Structures are given as structure tokens and as C-alpha cells.
Amino acid sequence: MRPTAALALALALAASYAMTIPAAARADEVAPILTGADALDNSTFARPQVARVTHVALDLALDFDAKRVSGTATLDIQAAPGAHEIVLDSNGYEVESITDPQGHALAFAFGEDDARRGRPLTVQIGDARRIVIHYHTGADAVSLQWLRPDQTAGGHYPYLFSQGEAILNRSWIPTQDSPGIRQTWEARITAPEPLKVVMSGERLTPEGEPAGAGRRAYRFRMTHPVAPYLIAIAAGNLAFRELGPRTGVWSEPETVDADARELDAAERMVDAAERLYGPYRWGRYDMIVLPPSFPFGGMENPTLTFLTPTIIAGDKSLVGVMAHELAHSWSGNLVTNAVWPDGWLNEGVTSYIENRIMEALYGHKRAAEEEALSWDEMQAGLAEAGMDAPGTALHAPEEGGAGSGITYDKGATFLRTIERTVGRPAFDAYLRGYFDRHAFRPMTSQRFLSDLRANLIRGDTELDRRLQLDRWVFAPGLPDNAAHPDPQAFAAVDAATRAIAAGGPVSAVPYADWNWAERVRFLQNLPRQMDAARLAAMDEAFHLSDSTNSETLFAWLKLALANRYDPAVPAAERFLAGQGRAKFVVPLFRALMGQGEWGQPIARRIYARTRESYHSVTSGAVDRIVNGAAR
Template identity: 40%
Template sequence: MRAQRVPVDYRPRSARLSSLSAVTGLNVMSDPCSFSSFTRCVTKHLNLHLHLDFDRHVIRGRVALTVEALEDRFSTLTLDSSDLSVVSVTANGQPVTLPSSLSVLMVTYETSPSATALQWLTPEQTAGKKHPYLFSQCQAHHCRSMIPCQDTPSIKHTYYAQVSVPKDLVAVMSAVRDGQEVDPQDSGRIIYRFRQTVPMPSYLIAIVAGALESREIGPRTRVWSEKEFVDKAAFEFSETEAMLKTAEELAGPYVWGQYDVLVLPPSFPYGGMENPCLTFATPTVLVIAHEISHSWTGNLVTNKTWEHFWLNEGHTVYLERMIGRCLESEQFRQFKAIGGWKDLQDSVNTFGANNPLTNLVPSLQDVSPDDAFSSVPYEKGFALLYYLEEQLGGPEVFMGFVKSYIQRFAYSSVTTEEWKNYLFAYFKDKVRNNWTLRQSYSDWREGTSAWQVLVRGQIVTRKDKYLQSDQAETPDVIDRWVQREVFNFEKFRDEALRVFLAHRAGMHPVTSGLVSKDLKVDVSNAASQ
């Protein structure tokens, strides 16, 4: 979830204008968060050679990009880059030109120690206290600080990687493992190889290196962690295969082959990250159903730009809660929906009710996706789907649409308009007779009061149904849970703030930004406190 005018880079303007272009020319931008003109040229495959330098906190890299021109006389290829030191660029082994419709561009480069995609941990920051650790977090637009690429979710490509690490460490990536060997250039290092044959966007490229061990927890699933936690992690995630099978019954075949879970150190900035073949997680099984669901909604069918992020997250929350419905009960799903509505209210109150970032499809022109991150695309997106489910036939009927939507747009990236057109075509008879659905599309996108009243009415109705069910808690427990009184966070805020300010300088910038948002700390003033 991240090149001037790419609004993601917080360096001075002279440093920000570092897109990497083969032959100077005009670049027509189609994504406000990327320099890439994906309507003119697309990346089909990446071949990566990465050397991890833990002493200097940099990656020395070489990437061969297979690119396809989509128009005649194409002469300009622009790649997103951030803080990369580029050593050389060649095309088809020659000085930079693009002689044919399908070309291979080779870029040799080095990352910066401050690359926003990379978090380097000292041995003292790990559980074992003996070896360093590295993990990446490329969503939304940070892959450009690790690899020069077309860093937009509109582009999907396969990749192959060879990663050299010290022999005491193990490397894993968001791809299927393809063997290992001693580095022929340095006997003290090991090269790990990986292949990803399913096309995916750049933000899903992920790498981890550390003193890792793994345990098999299913026929296609392993859990990875430092040895101090690996057995506990294997126990914690032992139900992963059951969740995978349930998701397949709902959404269709799992196409990624392996589904591994990697338990990261506490400095990882999210509860989980849906990297294909290797979900990043913190040690709680609650997040796995969500990340499993992303294997279909997000990874297989992807938002075309980050302005349409709700297509990833709203559908994923919907599928996650359908998995909960299958494994637990309908009441469980309704209970989760009640809490999600409160999360949405909290985000709207934080941004301000009239803030355009509370729109379902916000404009990100000159806005960083990191700044726009909130529960809005998750819970407003889910609330819309929840409302449509009620209008169009119930959970089983609407889940049929979701599965059909996944099959129709698999391996591609879509916009909200494309989603809407498919929805209306799928339910053409019901839409024809439903004035609200036909007339309120702008309300859905902008979250106007009329739409919110309709959706809130559905949530309240579901809450009433839940309270009347045999599986419900008492109304008092529900109300306290929804109001978050159970957690009584304010009671601990002073201590949380003290720890955050003491350690903020050593935190990954994405982690720092998210925590400061939760604590309502002005980051620009935090350093002086």
C-alpha cells in the first residue's frame, strides 16, 4: 500500500523525480500513483538477481524486465524508482533502445539503506538475538524502492528470483521455492531460487531473510518463523488447510500452489499481508481467513489503481466473513459485521465526515495511498456488498455473483465501473425492477447520506436478528463490544504513547505512520515531544 507526481515519495522534489526512462519522451500517466504508462507498454516477466548486504543494509540487484509494447513506434519505457542507485541499463544486451515489440531491459542497481520497502533488523531485534533479519512490505507503492519496475496494480507479471544470503540465514519469497546452492562467488553464502508462474502486481513481490525454520501443517502449507516461535506458530495456524478448502468451495480453485504462512517479528506494520504463496502474519489466527481470501480477491482479481482499493478489501472482508459463516455460523458473520460498522464510523470520524478520503472511490491525485489507508475501503466496501446481498437474494445467491466475478476477471485488474457493469449484467432482471440500485450508483461511490442510511439500516436489522438468535450474547455485552469499552484503550494510551515516542526513530516509516495515526499523534511534532 505506495515517483513527483508519484505522490508516494516524501523526499525533496529534485530527488523524487527519479523515474527511470529508456529514451526520453512523453509519459502519459494513467495511474496517479505511478509514472508507468501501462496503456503503452506492459511488463510480462521479471528475472531477479538479489544480493542481500546486511552490513550496509542494501540490496545489490539486477533485474531483467521482459516488456511488450502495445502501440506502434513505441520508444519510451518509464519505470518507477525511489532512492535507487542505477549502475547500468541495457536493452536486449545493447545500449538503451527498444527495437521490437517484445524486449528485455536489464537494469543493474542498488537500493538505499532507507528504502521504504525494506525493514532491516539487528540481531538484538530478533527472538534468537544472534542473526540479522530482513523483511519487505511493498504495498501499496513501495516496490519501486526495492526494484525498478512498473509499480502499479494495473500491471501483472510473473517473476523468477535468485537471492544470495549469508549461509546462516534462509530466504523465502512470495513464490514457490525452486532449490538452492552455494553461491559460486562466495562460499560463505547460499543462493535460494524462486519461481512465480501466476501473473501478479509488483506490490505482491515479497522477500524475507533470517534464521528461519519451517514446519509442515498441511498438504500444501508450511509455517515459517524463527525457531523460538515455529512450533507455537505451527499450532496456532493448524486450521489453515480447513480454511483454504472452505474458501475454495466458496470462490473456486486455489491457483497459487503453495500456501505458506510466515510469522514476522512484532515490528511488522500490519496484522497480515497477502503475499502469494507466503502470507505474512502476526501470531493470531484471526487474520488468516482474511489473507486466505485475498488469494482470490486482491491477488487473482486486483484493483486497477489504488483509488479502487475497496475492490480488493471490501470483497476480501465479505469472503472472509463467509468463511466464518461456513466454519462457525451466520450469527458469527453478523456479529463481525456489527463490529466492522463501528470501525467504519471510527474512521469517518477520524478523517471528518466530508473528507473525500471517506469516499468508496477517493481521488488519489497528489495523495499518498499510505495517507489514505483506513478501514473505509474494508468496511464501507463490505457494507455495500452486505446491502446488495440483502437486496439481490441473500448470502448464497450473492456469493454466486462473487464467485462469477472472480472467474470473469481472474488474472486481471479492474475498476469500480467494470465491477458495477458486471454486477448489473449478472442481476439484470432484479436490477431492472429495483429503482434504488439503478439510481444510486453515485451514492455508492461517494457515500452520501442516503446511501449510508440504507446500508446502516441493513446493519441495524442484522444486529436485531443477531440479538434474537440463540447464539447471541446479551445486549449489554454486544453494546459494550461495539463501543469498544471492553478494550478500554484510553486507559493504556499514555503508556503506548510513551513507548512509541521512545522507539519511533528505529521503526519502519510505514509502521511509524500507522501507529501515529492510531494514537492520533502529529508525526511532524512527535520528534520534539
């Protein structure tokens, strides 16, 4: 990609950058900015080689009536010699004034709006290296979801949570919103009593402190530089349960005990991950189980993983999501993709580590089954996009790749292929060293491959040829050296699936004896076209429409709706109204809309009822499916 004239100037200044910038105003660590075309982030308006944010200090008030956050953001800045302005990202917040620390006004201007990125905010900083932004968010800040009391488990208090990935935090935090511009941060947040505030950093005032009539203030800090999308907040009627010396879970009082029972393996997971990949460097590993509208399975916000309640199955069967988010403490949070086309460096590496944690805690059989399901997801992603589609390369096109089957599952398969080629001990030692060498730093695909060659391959040209590194990362499709899953992982399940497909009796299927992965494999591999009588027999025998496991219910509903099976519609409506996880909601609405005159009226009726309950991440995707365009 050809750099712009402004970027060329910035790169020219970069050579003297590290030597001439005044010492940071804080003692917190400052992460470097990567230069080069592979580190050019087109999702941000910032020009970090000219002027970049190193620290963010928030002093904000939460207004649940107006659905607004207001207050100040104080930014510490490093700037190259001769630089007198800084460019920030914005998406909807309104600026009242910007000053230097002494209160002198600084000129600023918003640029033209971009549908994907928002608007640039350019501030004339002069010689100032700290600026204070007085601002407030709009009621429709896309990162924030404000919930009414009736949308919570308790039903008595409102709730707020944020979701920043990938570039949503620029709707409520005025900073440079790029994963390659890592920043330390601190915050003071006030909220009405008796609500508690939690954030993805060290809690300095766990019980809060008085902040005026009927309000309390909560203080937080993060002294490690993190990508801005990892600054997260939640506020509501919250209770806490300790799970271990450095682990615990937040949730509403009505659900916290059940959540704690489900997630009680957290401390053992941290121990297992440390044995594999080195020390956990974030202090505590707490989690918060959010209301059902949270749009993802989990979000790896440092010190405080955000989780969907759809993983609370009652039997600990879906705790792989917790293992995945914990794994991000190394891949994603510790070493972060510098640009979003390299998102596989977060999600693919993390998916590989997740499987290793699950194997360490639950054994080879469970890990082999989950690896096989991941392989299936990868194959589905490749088939849907087309083997030759550019988006099936791990380094994705600028507007995104072929989806999670590539970013997560092909990425994990790539690392598994390396492991099985060089041997597990050698690859484990390499990954541990990789996290040590690049801790709290950004990373790109090119630099990752260079690190592999320098520290694992070490001049072995035959090994380099066998691994096909560049083909895996930069070429579409699936290289022919891919490590396949254990063909016996689901041997008994696949035999039962073939028997049903051949017309065998439903009563011969030992569904009740299977775990969730085996049930999902069975449902996913059944013929996509089945008559109503056959579906009814399975529904009655296996209680599919009444499943309390979100993964098996989702697999069943995809099959049932694709066959216009009317008795499954009430279960689909309950599921779509009861949670807002995009992984489930988006495909089910797509399935309904794909069924023409039968499914489209159902989809529109359900969506009219449920849209308000979804986070913007979910509703934005469903809008395009149901209405043909985002509202």
C-alpha cells in the same frame, strides 16, 4: 480527469497495440492493460499503453552489513509501434548501468523527485524488448526493514522483510509499480548462511544451492501475472512446519511450533473458501509469522501470507486475520484494483469473504459478532470524516479515503447489502463467476458495477434502483438500504455495558466468560470519560493491563490513556515497544499526544525508545503525530 497529451498519444496507439506487438519473450501469461480514465493510475510514472513491463527477473545479493540489495533486474517489455523508450518507477535505488541482452549500453535518465511517487526512470530502449538493469538499493529503502539479531526472537541472526503495498516496492525493484500493470516474475537471491530466503512465489530450490563462500542462493518464480506490490521477500533464521497438503507456516525456530498450533486451521480455511468461490489457483498457501515490527496485521503476498505475531494469542481467537489474507487470494490477488482509489475492490470484497469463511468454519454467532464490530468501525470512520466527506465514498479521492472503516468495512457492508437483497445463493454464484471471468486481471469500480449489472441484475431496473449501486461507490456517506448487523449479536454484552455506565458494580460483569469480540465490544462502548477509581476496579477485576490478546489490550489502552490513567502507562509502553503494527501503534501515540501536558511527554519518551524498531510504514505515520512532520 483530463488525460495529458502524452497519454492521449498513448491511447491512440493502444488500438493497434495487441495486434502488432511481437510475441512475449516468455511463455508466461500476459495480463491486459485497462484503458480509459477510470484506469488511469496517478501513482505511477509509467505509460503502459506506450511500453509496459510484462516480466521481471531478479538476480540479487542481500548484504546485511550494508543493509543493501544489489544485482540485476531483467525486464521483458511490450511496446507499441514506434515506441523507443519506457518509463519505470524508482524511489531511492541507484542504477549503475542499463544494457540490452547483448550488453550494449542503453541511455537512461532520472526525472525530478516527487515526494509521494519518487522519481521516473526513463530508458531509451530503441528496438530492445528486454533490458538489464544493474543497480543497488540505498540503506533506507522504504519497503525493506533490516533487523539486528537482538530484534528477533532468537537473538543470533539478522532478519530482512519487505512490505510493498501500496507503492513501496519501487524502492527495491526497478519496474512499473502500478497494480494495473500485472507482471510475472522470477528471482535468484543469495544470502549468507545459515539464513534462508522465502518469497511470494513458487520455491524452486527449497534448501538453496551453493553461491560462493558462506552464501547460498534461492530461486523462485511466479508464472501468473500479479500486481508488482505483491512481490515480497523475507530472509532470516527460518523454520517450516507443515499444516496440511498445501499449507504450512514459516517462522523463527523459537516460535514456529506455537505459531503452527495457532494457525492449524489453514487447510480447512482454504477448503471452505474454495467451496464458496472456486478453486484456489496459486498452488500452495503458506504463511510466515514475521518479527513484531511488521507494520500490518497481515499482507496477502501470493503463496506466502505475511503475518504479524500480534495475532498469536495462544487461543486461536484472532485467526480472522488469516482468513482475511487467504480471502485476498481471490479478491486482491486474483482480481486486483487497477488504481489505488479503488482499493475497496481489494479490501472491502476481502472483508466480506473473510466473514463468510469465518461463518463456514466457526458458525453464525461468531460471524455475526465480527460483522457487528465491522459495522462499528464503519460508523466510527464515517463519524470521524463526516458523513458528507468525499473520502467516505468507496471510490476514494486520489490522495486516499477516510481510512479502513470505509475501504474495508463500508466495502464489506455494500456486498452484504447486495447479498441480502438478491439472496445468498444468487450472490455466491455471481461472485464465483466474477472471479472466473476476471482471473489474473485488473478491475475498476466502474467495470465492477458494469459486471454486476450484466451478470447479476440483468436488466431488472427495479432491482438496480433498490441496490443504489452508484450511490454506494461514488457518493459519500451511507445509503439508506445498508444491511444492518444482527441487533442481538451483542445483546448481553451491551446490557452489561449499560449497567456499568449507570454505575453498576464491576463484579456483575461476566468478563471472564466472554470471547475476544465480546470483550472488545464492551471496552469500546464504555463511556469515554471514566474516573480513575472506576478504571482501577475494572483493571483489577479483568486483568486488562495484563491481557495477552492484542485486540482487547488495545481497546483497553485507548480507554485508559484517554482518561490519563497513570497505572496503564507501563502496559502501553510495553505494548508499543513490543510490536510495530500500525493499527495499534498509531492510534495509541495519537491518544497520548492528545492529552496535552500529561500525555505528550510520555509519547515522546516512548517514541525515542521505540522508533528505530518500527518499519517505515509505522514510523512515518507516528513521526507526523509526535513531531508534527516526518523526519
